[in-house]
Amino acid sequence: MRPGFSKAAGSTLESFIMGLVDVAARPGMISFATGLPDNDLFDVEGLKRAADEVLTEDPCGALQYDSSAGYIPLRKRIAERCRRVYGFDATYEDVFMTSGSQVCFDLVSRMMLDPGDAMVVENPGYLGAIQSFSAYSPRFIGADIGPQGVDTCQLASAVSDGAKLFYSIPDHQNPSGYSYSESTRREVADIISGSGCLLLEDDAYGELGYAGRVGRTIKSMAVEDTVMTGSFSKTISPGMRVGWMIVPEWMREQTSRSLEACCLQSATFCQRIIDRFMQDRDYDAYLDGLRRGYAAKKRVFLDAMEDNLPDTVRWNDPDGGMFIWLRTPDGTDATRLFERLIEEGLVVMPGRPFHVRGGENTVRLNFATPSEEGIREGMRILGRVCRELY
Ligand SMILES: Cc1ncc(COP(=O)(O)O)c(C=O)c1O
Structure with a gap:
């Protein structure tokens, strides 16, 4: 017989995020899913x-x-x-x-x-x-x-x-x-x-x-x-x-x-x-460099979204950070989108697990981690699957 885990262990929620880190690491997979900083910006x-x-x-x-x-x-x-x-x-x-x-x-x-x-x-x-x-x-x-x-x-x-x-x-x-x-x-x-x-x-x-x-x-x-x-x-x-x-x-x-x-x-x-x-270093100047780097990356990502995504989906234009929030049409469940994208080689983060209620039609996209090439290729996949589903 093994000892039982504590109540605290039992009540700890599963981590959907870490599961996706493993999916994102599969060879050939493009990831817009995790929250990792841009490798190119490490000093x-x-x-x-x-x-x-x-x-x-x-x-x-x-x-x-x-x-x-x-x-x-x-x-x-x-x-x-x-x-x-x-x-x-x-x-x-x-x-x-x-x-x-x-x-x-x-x-x-x-x-x-x-x-x-x-x-x-x-x-x-x-x-x-x-x-x-x-x-x-x-x-x-x-x-x-x-x-x-x-x-x-x-x-x-x-x-x-x-x-x-x-x-x-x-x-x-x-x-x-x-x-x-x-x-x-x-x-x-x-x-x-x-x-x-x-x-x-x-x-x-x-x-x-x-x-x-x-x-x-x-x-x-x-x-x-x-x-x-x-x-x-x-x-x-x-x-x-x-x-x-x-x-x-x-x-x-x-x-x-x-x-x-x-x-x-x-x-x-x-x-x-x-x-x-x-x-x-001049730490404030260093931070300015990072901000410029992420702002430029966001621009590439948003341009690719505009070029590829149908107007049945909507998204915001954040003024900082690493994430864009995508909404699929009201009444749809983005889990289906998530599953289809994995089949096509792109991993995104469904928004539902971040909610205590609602959020079925939301998706979190990280624009900081993928390369510019990955952004363009991933967005072609996202556009194709969005058009197929919505
Ligand atoms: C909003 C937020 N808070 C806290 C953390 C935890 O970060 P760390 O433990 O690396 O400082 C993260 C990690 O992604 C985050 O997104």
Whole structure:
């Protein structure tokens, strides 16, 4: 007889996304499915140099354990960005380094959620985070999002019914590419402030606004009620696994304890390389280069969509991030499209799994990962199959 898995293991949702990474890796397959950054935009030489400097100047420091909250110079850099870019005051003691921002979802859940607690997620919302929350068995309440951001009436109603947590991606959301308008941000801050509901503001794509940041962070308007998470995954490298969370002062001590219990600390070496990389380069200019790269890639993708897709399907034109949200005609189920495309050698991400309700006729497309050649070939396939089905 084998031991049974825990209730937490049983309640953890399956990952549709990771399954698609394997499908996308099949030889000859073109992928618009996953959320990987563009290989061509990695600064390999810059990172090599930074790694070499780190190992030359303080090898033992780079290879040794560090405090669980992370490498202080890097935390100070992030605190400085809080003041200069994110619009609120923070000290390095508010910043906790983590192994990618995905860990933050688990940490915040373990600090804030008991089984059955209500939490609000965007509908559609980022599946990887929802999977992480699901291990803690919350009662999910979906608040719809559209081109202006979250439906604040639905949010306010859930908060007044006692929701403890709201997980939100105000900038270039995954999966939809939508960003919150200025008035939605203000309303969310007003709803959350002092309500007993913590906002978990995920800024994974905030630095990838093609014309700069698209709006004020909600944390800057509700500092005491918001945990903001960030990551170097989309800006420097996802493989280095360095993210962070910025917590209000009242959460510092608990965060420190929970982080230590969960993973001791995140990789000293990678944090130091990133710190050195940011010191060696003009990081703002570097980000501008990335933004230009992704904006150009999006243009190629949108042009190919216009050239190939029938007007029975619709899509948006995001102002940052990596995703375009495609809608097939009302009443259709995009699962059929997904299945037919795989037969033809193209993998896309159906939108339905990102929803707590609805979304059957939606598809998430990533324009960052495929090569320009892959985009053109993939779009010919997508156009052909869309015409066949719709
Ligand atoms: C919206 C969003 N948040 C968080 C993450 C997790 O990223 P990481 O753990 O690499 O920082 C992702 C990954 O794709 C994401 O899309």
